[in-house]
Amino acid sequence: MAEPLLQVENVSKHFGGLRAVDGASLAAEQGRITVVIGPNGAGKTTLFAMITGFLRPTSGSIRYDSVDITGEPPHRLARRGIARTFQIVQPFPALTVRENIAVGSHLRHAKRADALAAASATGEAVGLGGQLDKPASALTVAGRKRLELARALAIGPRLLLLDEVLAGLNPSEVRDMVPVIRGIAARGVTILMIEHVMQAVMSLAETVYVLSEGRIIAQGRPQAIASDRLVVEAYLGRGAAAQMTEEAVHA
Amino acid sequence: MKGLAPIATVAVLLALVPFITASNAVLNFLVMAFLIALAGQGWNILGGYGGQYSFGHAAFFGTGTYVTAVLQVRYGMNAWLCFALGIAGGALVGAVIGGLSFRSGLRGSYFALVTLAFAEVLRIVASVAPITGAGVGTLIKLDLRPEAFQFQSRAPFYWVLLALLVVSLILTRIIEDSRFGAYLVALRENEDAAKALGVDTTLVKLGAMTISAAITAAAGGFYAQYFLFVDAGIAYGPWISVEALLAPIIGGVGTVFGPLLGALVIRTLGELTKIVAGDAPGLDLVIYGSVLVAVVAFAPRGIAGLIERVRGRLTPPAAPSLERSHG
Amino acid sequence: MVSSVILVPALLNGLMTGAVYALVALGLTLIYGVLHIINFAHGALLTAALFAAFFANKLLGIDPYVAALFLAPLFFGIGYALQRFVIGPAAHGEDRNILLVTLGLAVMIENALLYAFRADTRTINLSYAFDVVEIGNSFLAVPRVVAFGVVVAIAALLWFAMRWTDTGKAIRAVAKEKLGAELSGINVAHIYAVTFGLGTACLAVTACLLIPTYYINPHAGNAFVLIAFTIVVLGGMGSVAGAMLGGLFVGVVESFSGLYLGESLGQIGIFVMFILVLLFRPSGLFGERA
Numbered sequence: 001m002a003e004p005l006l007q008v009e010n011v012s013k014h015f016g017g018l019r020a021v022d023g024a025s026l027a028a029e030q031g032r033i034t035v036v037i038g039p040n041g042a043g044k045t046t047l048f049a050m051i052t053g054f055l056r057p058t059s060g061s062i063r064y065d066s067v068d069i070t071g072e073p074p075h076r077l078a079r080r081g082i083a084r085t086f087q088i089v090q091p092f093p094a095l096t097v098r099e100n101i102a103v104g105s106h107l108r109h110a111k112r113a114d115a116l117a118a119a120s121a122t123g124e125a126v127g128l129g130g131q132l133d134k135p136a137s138a139l140t141v142a143g144r145k146r147l148e149l150a151r152a153l154a155i156g157p158r159l160l161l162l163d164e165v166l167a168g169l170n171p172s173e174v175r176d177m178v179p180v181i182r183g184i185a186a187r188g189v190t191i192l193m194i195e196h197v198m199q200a201v202m203s204l205a206e207t208v209y210v211l212s213e214g215r216i217i218a219q220g221r222p223q224a225i226a227s228d229r230l231v232v233e234a235y236l237g238r239g240a241a242a243q244m245t246e247e248a249v250h251a
Numbered sequence: 252m253k254g255l256a257p258i259a260t261v262a263v264l265l266a267l268v269p270f271i272t273a274s275n276a277v278l279n280f281l282v283m284a285f286l287i288a289l290a291g292q293g294w295n296i297l298g299g300y301g302g303q304y305s306f307g308h309a310a311f312f313g314t315g316t317y318v319t320a321v322l323q324v325r326y327g328m329n330a331w332l333c334f335a336l337g338i339a340g341g342a343l344v345g346a347v348i349g350g351l352s353f354r355s356g357l358r359g360s361y362f363a364l365v366t367l368a369f370a371e372v373l374r375i376v377a378s379v380a381p382i383t384g385a386g387v388g389t390l391i392k393l394d395l396r397p398e399a400f401q402f403q404s405r406a407p408f409y410w411v412l413l414a415l416l417v418v419s420l421i422l423t424r425i426i427e428d429s430r431f432g433a434y435l436v437a438l439r440e441n442e443d444a445a446k447a448l449g450v451d452t453t454l455v456k457l458g459a460m461t462i463s464a465a466i467t468a469a470a471g472g473f474y475a476q477y478f479l480f481v482d483a484g485i486a487y488g489p490w491i492s493v494e495a496l497l498a499p500i501i502g503g504v505g506t507v508f509g510p511l512l513g514a515l516v517i518r519t520l521g522e523l524t525k526i527v528a529g530d531a532p533g534l535d536l537v538i539y540g541s542v543l544v545a546v547v548a549f550a551p552r553g554i555a556g557l558i559e560r561v562r563g564r565l566t567p568p569a570a571p572s573l574e575r576s577h578g
Numbered sequence: 579m580v581s582s583v584i585l586v587p588a589l590l591n592g593l594m595t596g597a598v599y600a601l602v603a604l605g606l607t608l609i610y611g612v613l614h615i616i617n618f619a620h621g622a623l624l625t626a627a628l629f630a631a632f633f634a635n636k637l638l639g640i641d642p643y644v645a646a647l648f649l650a651p652l653f654f655g656i657g658y659a660l661q662r663f664v665i666g667p668a669a670h671g672e673d674r675n676i677l678l679v680t681l682g683l684a685v686m687i688e689n690a691l692l693y694a695f696r697a698d699t700r701t702i703n704l705s706y707a708f709d710v711v712e713i714g715n716s717f718l719a720v721p722r723v724v725a726f727g728v729v730v731a732i733a734a735l736l737w738f739a740m741r742w743t744d745t746g747k748a749i750r751a752v753a754k755e756k757l758g759a760e761l762s763g764i765n766v767a768h769i770y771a772v773t774f775g776l777g778t779a780c781l782a783v784t785a786c787l788l789i790p791t792y793y794i795n796p797h798a799g800n801a802f803v804l805i806a807f808t809i810v811v812l813g814g815m816g817s818v819a820g821a822m823l824g825g826l827f828v829g830v831v832e833s834f835s836g837l838y839l840g841e842s843l844g845q846i847g848i849f850v851m852f853i854l855v856l857l858f859r860p861s862g863l864f865g866e867r868a
């Protein structure tokens with residue numbers, strides 16, 4: 001089997017005495033959807049920040065496309081094809097939706113007109129077609145999440161990291177977004193996502209990693225993880241396992 | 252290219268002024284306003300589009316002024332060449348200060364502080380160094396020939412400055428419509444998001460600072476030729492740092508015409524002050540300071556923002572105004 | 579070879595000067611620590627305080643040390659009002675705006691003083707201005723010794739006030755966690771203004787300590803503020819102890835470099851030190867508020 005597109009090996013990040021990530025390893029297979037779950041404060045966002053170059057790991061290494069990328073700055077990683085969304089959305093508030101996305105498109109298109117055209121196409125693909133001329137600050141929560149996704153897609157990534165893009169959406173908005181994400185994967189983009197919405201995890205994930213207190217405590221297919229009552233009870237809190245199986249049944 | 256028509260219109264209208272009036276007072280007024288507009292356009296590239304507020308653009312203005320004057324006086328070089336070297340010198344100073352500041356991760360108040368400190372260091376050095384004429388200043392010899400960048404009358408000076416101003420307007424418009432400009436605005440709005448999209452924010456800021464410094468240095472070089480005298484207080488003094496920032500902020504930060512609008516407004520206010528109160532030192536700056544506070548408080552996007560707001564009220568609500576969010 | 583006959587007085591004089599710097603820095607760092615803003619009007623406010631102390635003496639014959647007793651509350655009020663009614667509302671919560679508003683205020687105050695009093699440099703004559711005390715075998719000017727004592731007392735007072743008074747506790751709460759403080763019923767706008775007022779009151783006291791031995795003109799405050807910025811960056815933005823120690827350190831450095839380099843180079847030295855400190859402190863310290 002080919003080497004995974006992304007391989008995180010024994011990575012740690014310490015903030016003073018706090019071990020936010022503590023020797024975590026994971027892999028994202030080419031063209032697959034891999035999901036990281038875990039309670040709040042487990043270190044998921046910190047892990048993503050290291051993969052995308054926003055934080056330098058205290059120790060450990062990160063390989064992407066057979067190259068060691070540990071410690072490379074974010075803009076270089078973006079040029080290598082690694083895109084991310086932010087859990088706390090980070091729009092360019094004064095710009096329109098189209099202009100927001102075009103900042104990403106510019107990575108592949110030097111000309112303004114080309115970048116704007118590409119941005120419109122990307123915007124439409126994630127369902128922002130009707131809002132391209134609105135200022136980003138005028139979007140709803142769901143709209144802002146879509147914008148995060150559109151901007152990341154606009155750089156033409158090979159690896160896409162999504163940090164809770166479904167959080168804060170209502171069930172019908174989640175139902176709208178799930179096929180969008182699946183569609184992206186279907187076009188060959190490798191996806192690594194952090195997600196709490198279990199319904200989506202169950203239906204999208206091919207591999208699930210469970211992060212708790214900075215460590216990977218379990219990994220496997222979603223059904224296996226979901227039925228691993230002990231893991232779920234211990235690390236997602238009491239009642240989570242029941243909820244998960246229930247959602248799996250309804251899905 | 253779109254958006255050049257307004258610049259062309261403004262350029263033609265302003266170029267006609269010397270044919271309408273030969274009044275030295277009018278031309279003098281417009282020269283000072285354009286000078287501030289040019290210096291302010293420099294500030295606007297970095298501060299308005301890039302969100303990096305410099306409090307020390309005197310560093311670039313002064314370098315343009317001194318390089319232009321000193322090379323002529325000490326080494327007998329051609330004035331136009333000195334002017335060009337002045338612009339290059341300003342750009343170099345901008346690149347050095349920008350390189351040091353941005354690589355150290357300075358932003359916001361700290362960037363403002365460090366630019367201010369650099370300008371002050373240059374002012375003190377210029378006021379003691381022999382090559383600048385130290386405390387006495389440098390006088391450029393009168394030589395009223397176009398080859399020496401000196402003219403018999405005000406009108407040619409006016410046209411040269413107008414040409415420089417128009418170039419700066421076109422350059423700004425080109426930047427607005429380029430990838431570089433998109434990256435610059437993006438990092439102003441959200442630096443982390445820009446990085447995640449592949450923007451080398453340090454490099455883009457550095458580029459903006461270099462262009463910004465070059466434009467402001469051009470204003471400085473022109474100043475030397477127009478007044479034929481430079482000293483440390485004029486070249487590197489805080490007055491120009493303040494006016495270069497005031498013009499775009501009053502006119503509208505991050506807009507092509509903001510600095511020109513703002514410069515006309517502040518220079519008009521300055522003249523009115525003089526008419527009302529005589530040549531009282533400080534009073535014009537008291538008014539500039541109050542206007543700055545008032546604009547930030549009541550019209551954060553300057554005159555351009557006000558115009559847009561009025562226009563927004565006149566057109567149907569379908570077109571949402573681009574009010575910047577304060578979230 | 580420079581003997582201890584010169585070095586010891588230079589050290590003591592440096593400490594005296596440093597104490598005054600420390601008080602300016604204290605005001606600045608207090609404001610930064612709580613409001614997270616750099617007050618660009620600090621220098622202009624110090625100049626205004628110098629003029630107030632000057633005219634209190636010239637017109638009303640009040641001794642500067644007595645004047646401090648009412649100028650401190652007066653400037654507290656001025657600072658309070660500026661933050662509460664001008665800076666706070668005008669800034670719309672954006673750091674870039676605060677920068678511009680305090681710059682605008684600085685330009686206004688400084689040039690209003692220039693307009694009113696011209697660029698002339700003034701001094702006052704006090705009977706005790708040239709009195710000296712002998713400590714060890716160093717002779718020290720009495721006003722500087724007084725200044726040193728007053729600054730130490732104020733720093734101690736402030737330290738206790740921060741720990742033992744309700745307002746002090748509220749200030750610390752706001753500095754630490756603004757949102758939390760707001761939720762627990764603290765009036766943040768009021769606390770901000772109180773802090774700004776305290777910082778400004780420090781300037782009034784500084785002015786009264788300086789005026790017996792220092793000259794004034796409409797730009798007099800600026801020199802101190804750049805030094806104060808250096809101290810504050812050196813000592814850590816927002817740290818009161820850092821401001822005190824940094825102030826004394828800079829005072830001593832300046833005293834020694836004046837000894838070896840002379841006056842005008844010494845002036846550049848401060849700026850260069852300032853730039854170096856800004857550029858080469860670990861960048862983590864400079865992360866602005868989002």
Ligand SMILES: Nc1ncnc2c1ncn2[C@@H]1O[C@H](COP(=O)(O)OP(=O)(O)O)[C@@H](O)[C@H]1O
Nearest residue numbers: 015018020038039040041042043044045046047
């Ligand atoms: N820059 C930082 N400095 C200090 N602690 C941090 C920083 N970023 C995150 N942390 C801490 O690291 C832990 C993990 O946070 P995070 O990665 O955001 O968790 P998750 O995304 O899984 O909810 C938390 O305890 C958080 O407070």
Ligand SMILES: [Mg+2]
Nearest residue numbers: 044045046087
């Ligand atoms: Mg998170």
